[in-house]
Amino acid sequence: MAPTVKGPDARRERWKGHREARRAEFVEATIKAVARLGPDVGMDDIAAEAGVSKPVLYRHFADKSDLYLAVGQRATEMLMDRLGPAIAEDGPIRERIKRIVDAYLTVIEENPNLYRFVVRGSFVDRPVEKDVVSEDKELIATSLARLLGDYLRSYEMDSGGAEPWAHALVGMVQNAGDWWLERQSMSRESLSDYLATIIWHAIDGLLRSAGVHADPERPLAPLRLVER
Amino acid sequence: MAPTVKGPDARRERWKGHREARRAEFVEATIKAVARLGPDVGMDDIAAEAGVSKPVLYRHFADKSDLYLAVGQRATEMLMDRLGPAIAEDGPIRERIKRIVDAYLTVIEENPNLYRFVVRGSFVDRPVEKDVVSEDKELIATSLARLLGDYLRSYEMDSGGAEPWAHALVGMVQNAGDWWLERQSMSRESLSDYLATIIWHAIDGLLRSAGVHADPERPLAPLRLVER
DNA sequence: AGTAACCGTTACCTCAAGTAACACTTACGC
DNA sequence: GCGTAAGTGTTACTTGAGGTAACGGTTACT
Numbered sequence: 001m002a003p004t005v006k007g008p009d010a011r012r013e014r015w016k017g018h019r020e021a022r023r024a025e026f027v028e029a030t031i032k033a034v035a036r037l038g039p040d041v042g043m044d045d046i047a048a049e050a051g052v053s054k055p056v057l058y059r060h061f062a063d064k065s066d067l068y069l070a071v072g073q074r075a076t077e078m079l080m081d082r083l084g085p086a087i088a089e090d091g092p093i094r095e096r097i098k099r100i101v102d103a104y105l106t107v108i109e110e111n112p113n114l115y116r117f118v119v120r121g122s123f124v125d126r127p128v129e130k131d132v133v134s135e136d137k138e139l140i141a142t143s144l145a146r147l148l149g150d151y152l153r154s155y156e157m158d159s160g161g162a163e164p165w166a167h168a169l170v171g172m173v174q175n176a177g178d179w180w181l182e183r184q185s186m187s188r189e190s191l192s193d194y195l196a197t198i199i200w201h202a203i204d205g206l207l208r209s210a211g212v213h214a215d216p217e218r219p220l221a222p223l224r225l226v227e228r
Numbered sequence: 229m230a231p232t233v234k235g236p237d238a239r240r241e242r243w244k245g246h247r248e249a250r251r252a253e254f255v256e257a258t259i260k261a262v263a264r265l266g267p268d269v270g271m272d273d274i275a276a277e278a279g280v281s282k283p284v285l286y287r288h289f290a291d292k293s294d295l296y297l298a299v300g301q302r303a304t305e306m307l308m309d310r311l312g313p314a315i316a317e318d319g320p321i322r323e324r325i326k327r328i329v330d331a332y333l334t335v336i337e338e339n340p341n342l343y344r345f346v347v348r349g350s351f352v353d354r355p356v357e358k359d360v361v362s363e364d365k366e367l368i369a370t371s372l373a374r375l376l377g378d379y380l381r382s383y384e385m386d387s388g389g390a391e392p393w394a395h396a397l398v399g400m401v402q403n404a405g406d407w408w409l410e411r412q413s414m415s416r417e418s419l420s421d422y423l424a425t426i427i428w429h430a431i432d433g434l435l436r437s438a439g440v441h442a443d444p445e446r447p448l449a450p451l452r453l454v455e456r
Numbered sequence: 457a458g459t460a461a462c463c464g465t466t467a468c469c470t471c472a473a474g475t476a477a478c479a480c481t482t483a484c485g486c
Numbered sequence: 487g488c489g490t491a492a493g494t495g496t497t498a499c500t501t502g503a504g505g506t507a508a509c510g511g512t513t514a515c516t
Contacts, residue, residue, distance in 0.1 A: 018493080042472060053496065058474065141407070164414070164422045167407040168400045175399020176392050179369070186392070194392045198430045201437070205429025246462080270503060281465065286505065 023060050026050055027074050030067060031114055039117035043067075072118045072136040075111075079140075082107050093203075098196035101173060105188050108177050115181065119174070137174065141166045155212050169199065251288050254278055255302050258295060259342055267345035271295075300346045300364040303339075307368075310335050321431075326424035329401060333416050336405050343409065347402070365402065369394045383440050397427065 029050035033041045036049075043064060047054045061067040086103040089096060108115040118136065145166035149159040173195060180191050207213070257278035261269045264277075271292060275282045289295040314331040317324060336343040346364065373394035377387040401423060408419050435441070 022493095043474085044472075052494090054473085055475075055497095056495065059493085064473070137403070138407075161422045161425075164404050164408070164419055165426065168404040168423060168426055171403020171406070172396045172400035174403065175365070176396040178399070179366075179395040180392070191392055194389045195396060197389075197434065197437075198393065198396055201433025202426045202430045205433050206425065209425075209429070250462095271505085272503080280463090282504090283466095283506075284464065287462090287464095292504070 019060070023070060024074075026057060026060055026067070027070050030071050031074065034071075034113050034117045035111070039113050068118075069135060071114075073139075075114055075118050076136045076139055078111075079104070079107050094196060094200045097199050098192050101195045101199070102188065102192035104173060105177055105180070105192060108181055109188060112181055119178070137170055141170045144169060155207060155210070157207075157210050157212070172198070247288070251298060252302075254285060254288055254295070255298050258299050259302070262299075262341050262345045263339070267341050269345075296346075297363060299342075301367075303342055303346050304364045304367055306339075307332070307335050322424060322428045325427050326420050329423045329427070330416065330420035332401060333405055333408070333420060336409055337416060340409055347406070365398055369398045372397060383435060383438070385435075385438050385440070400426070 026046070030041075030046050033046045033049035037045055043054055043057060046067070047057045050057070057067070061070065082103045083100060086096070086100045089099060091099075141163075145163045148165050149162035152159040152162060176191065176195055180186065180188075254274070258269075258274050261274045261277035265273055271282055271285060274295070275285045278285070285295070289298065310331045311328060314324070314327045317327060319327075369391075373391045376393050377390035380387040380390060404419065404423055408414070408416075
């Protein structure tokens, strides 16, 4: 008897997994709704898409921002799924940078509405306290920062600048992608190339100024990005 | 009689300047309100700050986005006022870039709420049609693109990449500044320096790859930025 | 004097986010 | 098996901010 002292009632634990699954289900519904109805869907539309009514939604998400945040995280996950392979591939550094950037652009090109929903679709309600949108950029930037930090340290350089670097790079690619997505005035290929050029030169210059002559062919050590 | 055939009535023209002034007045009030009440003020608050009631506001601005846009433009103007001198100063290029970046960071540091209002304070209502927020970034980026284009052409290089470059740079500085503004984990000085380093290396690398050896001391020709 | 522009108000409408209240289902605990 | 704790779901409401209607007063051109 009393196999676990802690749980006062097993009934409380029974649903743990279920709730998770339900949240995920609603997140998927939201993504579908966004794809169909554009980035400014309402909670009613989302609920309808999921085949339920609004209060059900609110039993799983505290408010709109909470849902938005979950969608953002899911989107980040989807993005990472595409970025991961691009990062893992080997080849000349310059080429790899380009492939990573290109993977990013491909993703936003394929899901423009979802993209807009996540980065633009702010949320008037929540003032400043919990900055939902940038939470995702933050995540990516943090991973990148770790990556850059390791990279710099592998050259025995000061890694203090890794964080600003990461945010700078994220902002750079994001903003350029944003601009490109709205008026597609050049091919994805070209943009990837331009951006990769900038990034590569920045990195190369940094190393160069530290007296390190980076080998563009160098495999760059094991690159792992996030592990959520 | 009938001194001017075109104007059916002089009474229509009489207010031209006045309306402009009034709009400006409301824009100023909005900026004050934002500074006091944070970036998510309502129209009522703004009207109150201006000492009038809401409908008056709506006689001068079609809707919230219209006001936001005007505020954004004003903010951009203020920013340019600070960036202008930094751009005009001479000195080594690397130094100048740093001063420009630093000027930007100083501005957002001095008006954090206004900054948040402009870049974050999206607007749920207006879906995609008129992208109010990025209109300002657009403006800056466009100026920068012209500047870069001229610069590249002065070295007789292909200027096709000027536009993506401009958007990339804008996004870079903006995002890094954003991150810095929220958790000020390093001095402005340091961040300016990191960013300037990235930018300078990117430019230098670009020129270098085209076989041009840029002189960091070169005065860089007359730099004019916008003229609105 | 008439009227075209402005000044300004209070009281309303609208619409989406979020909540209350109510009813049914499942399965653990004793 | 009965109580109950979790979940399922509904319709109908409240709230708040954006935005509008309708009204009245002032100035100055014609």
